[in-house]
Amino acid sequence: MPIFEYLCKDCGRAFEKIVPRYDSIVDCAHCNSAKVEKQLSVFAVAGSSASGATDFAAPDGSCGRCGAAQPGSCALD
Template sequence: MPIYEFRCRSCEVVFEKLVRNSSQPVTCRDCGSEDLQKLISAHAIGTGAPDTACGSAPCSPAPTCGGGACPACF
């Protein structure tokens, strides 16, 4: 269950939301609008250590593992 960041196009507030599945409707926590933009958060881009893409021992050396696709990282 990933946590996503959203920006409301109506009131401009930025917030995080735990989304249990992709069909779950998300509304702004402040104004209730459904006109949201999903943002790319820094942790979604990569948090790995220089040695491995995900920073843990079972992963392949970077950049082979990259982008959170390594099954050992889950």
């Protein structure tokens, strides 16, 4: 079964859950809220930028993932 990462809109916390189907309804692991949003996987985001998508493009060489002005100035790099 696939594992997906979710972000709860009620408590703002992220969690991962193994679900039987891609579109399965899940509740927040922390507060049981149903208002959770499935997050794109890290691999999917990296693939989209490599294929020319502009959503995460960094026009001036900035991080692009967190909005930091310089690469390496955020925790993600």
